[in-house]
Amino acid sequence: MPAFHIWTLGCQMNVADSLKLAAGLERLGWHQAPTEHAADLYVVNTCAVRQHAEDRAYGRLHELRRRRERGERFQLAVMGCMVGPRTDDLQRRFPQVDAWARPQQFEPIIALAGSARDASEGEFWTDTFATPTGPTAYVPVVHGCDKFCTYCIVPLRRGRERSRPVADVLREVQHLADHGVREVTLLGQTVEAYGHDLDEHADLATLFEGIERTGGIARTRFLTSYPKDMTDRIIDAVADLPKVCEHFNIPVQSGNDAVLTRMRRGYTVAEYEERVDRIRMRMPDVALATDVIVGSPGETDAEFAHTLALLERLEFDVIHVAAYSPRPGTYAYREQPDDVPHDVKRARLHAVEAVHAASAERRNRRLLTRTTAVLVEREQDGRASGRTRGGQLVHFDGAGLIGQLVDVTVDQVTAWSLQGRRAGDLTLAVV
């Protein structure tokens, strides 16, 4: 039986794409190679969101070329966000690649694997579900993005927003539940955009409601939020439906209106704060994460100071921060010079990281002595780990608990994780 290996970079959507392709190949009689050196087909699933991710993909492709030159025999395919309508340059650089596939357009790889299937056989993919690898799973519900933020390559590579029909999503969730999954994360570049393009009257809350009725699933999460698409109905559904976790990841990107305008984010700082206020009014214990870009074109010290002030004011549980990295093909790359010096970007990055460390630790301290349900995802050497409804990582003594919801009393916290003990267990030491 031929074997494949998929090497994946990037976001949860890329991970989901790799699992979907793996399920398709398995359906065609292939199997996962026990090691990457045993693969007859090697797939590199790329990310183009930052230069660093592209550099890692280039490094891997150079290494694979050298392995080919040393006589190793395998077919090579490249997929993901580095593959777009104008990637001739990339294809000239790596002529040894046998197939190129744009995100979610797996057909060139399926053809390389020896199948005559093509895009017209859509039902093949509709009924091909990723094999779960644990008690949690990602479920893409809306592909692409219509927002066209000036710095972002995603809409150019993943195309316009396309929602999956409600029945397709719920069938996949049921399949995952039947295979031991307890928690699903619904994915979209802007996940609240789900349903805008469907004939059926549906939104993200419709999916939440359907999953409430799906036996076996205990928790629903969703990623990534976009403030302008986040309706009161969706916020209310998160607050009211027992399975939906009170956990939002809402990128703000900047705390200054002029920067947000240059980024074409489509909202003001006040509008962003209004959504956060609404969420916290409905769910006082909600966990909030955000994304921030520092050193975007033209960002002044004063503009950056507004970002720091906003982050301190809103006190997030998690702040993902990245230094601006110009992406060829974007509006910003063409029209907005990358004029913030590297050392200034680094200093701003560290400043945001410091705010994050302080606010995350403060937020986690609220959980000290509380008992909270943890869905166990991993175990090693008698230690179990999993996440709270708010997404905080918790470690405690335990074994044989993977996939179970366990009540854990938190007795130590850092900015990054919590330690605890099973509720009801005796503790011998006061921490």
Ligand code: SF4
């Ligand atoms: S909302 Fe903006 S940053 Fe997010 S994927 Fe769409 S274009 Fe990119």
